[in-house]
Amino acid sequence: MSFVSVRDVFQFYDGRPILERVNLEVEEGEFISIVGASGCGKSTFLRMLLAQETPTRGSITVDGNPPAVEPGLERGVVFQRYSTFPHLNVRDNIVAGESFRRPWGRFWGAEKKAARDRADETLARIGLDHVADNYPATLSGGMQQRLAIGQALVARPRILLLDEPFGALDPGTRLSMHDFLSELRDETGMTVFMVTHDLEEGFKLGDRVIVFDKPRWDPHDPSAYGATITYDFDARNGGFPYQTIKEETHVLRPN
Numbered sequence: 616m617s618f619v620s621v622r623d624v625f626q627f628y629d630g631r632p633i634l635e636r637v638n639l640e641v642e643e644g645e646f647i648s649i650v651g652a653s654g655c656g657k658s659t660f661l662r663m664l665l666a667q668e669t670p671t672r673g674s675i676t677v678d679g680n681p682p683a684v685e686p687g688l689e690r691g692v693v694f695q696r697y698s699t700f701p702h703l704n705v706r707d708n709i710v711a712g713e714s715f716r717r718p719w720g721r722f723w724g725a726e727k728k729a730a731r732d733r734a735d736e737t738l739a740r741i742g743l744d745h746v747a748d749n750y751p752a753t754l755s756g757g758m759q760q761r762l763a764i765g766q767a768l769v770a771r772p773r774i775l776l777l778d779e780p781f782g783a784l785d786p787g788t789r790l791s792m793h794d795f796l797s798e799l800r801d802e803t804g805m806t807v808f809m810v811t812h813d814l815e816e817g818f819k820l821g822d823r824v825i826v827f828d829k830p831r832w833d834p835h836d837p838s839a840y841g842a843t844i845t846y847d848f849d850a851r852n853g854g855f856p857y858q859t860i861k862e863e864t865h866v867l868r869p870n
């Protein structure tokens with residue numbers, strides 16, 4: 616069985632289909648980029664992987680079990696929402712991120728000093744070392760996002776869920792965050808699901824790029840049908856020339 620297995624998943628809100636018959640098999644360590652039109656259910660899909668929502672029908676398993684409700688060590692999941700701790704300075708926000716992966720939580724004494732030194736190395740990698748002693752509220756929006764991403768990444772979860780994490784960053788910062796994410800992923804072998812609206816970014820970072828779309832469309836009732844995975848591109852080795860179209864396995868056929 617695959618590490619993450621999504622079988623015949625449907626999600627309805629108020630009787631309205633959002634996702635229909637979604638199937639996906641992901642091996643541990645794969646990086647899955649998720650693209651699709653606005654409102655087609657990409658974030659809903661991430662929330663189901665995070666067990667914040669249960670599918671109306673179908674099943675999702677992570678390592679053979681339903682996804683953990685509480686993100687923990689075994690099935691560590693971090694959802695990127697640009698949230699940092701306002702009462703901790705920038706350095707200690709990174710230390711807090713790393714402590715998420717320890718069963719006993721916070722660092723003390725010499726360990727704390729070592730954790731702060733590691734945090735300073737991380738801050739240098741994401742270009743925030745000069746504001747290590749500042750509080751998040753004093754940073755620009757882009758810097759706060761970088762901090763939140765750094766905090767999520769140093770927790771080194773087994774699965775990392777990212778919902779448009781780089782959307783608001785300027786192009787230079789975006790590139791350095793790409794490098795940071797790629798390096799950490801190589802170091803940890805974590806499995807990543809990343810929603811992005813930037814196709815180039817999706818192909819650059821992802822091993823696969825999956826597309827959510829509505830294969831059935833009623834012009835008189837746009838919400839009559841839900842979206843599913845219509846394409847599953849192999850993005851390794853440069854992407855497009857090696858694309859694999861799996862339309863046959865995913866597209867719904869009218870009965």
Ligand SMILES: Nc1ncnc2c1ncn2[C@@H]1O[C@H](COP(=O)(O)OP(=O)(O)OP(=O)(O)O)[C@@H](O)[C@H]1O
Nearest residue numbers: 628629633651652653654655656657658659660810
């Ligand atoms: N809790 C909810 N209750 C009812 N409807 C919801 C709920 N969450 C999302 N929706 C609806 O489900 C649809 C899919 O939303 P979702 O946020 O998953 O899309 P998305 O593909 O991530 O969109 P975007 O790219 O704009 O972020 C939308 O029409 C949204 O209004």
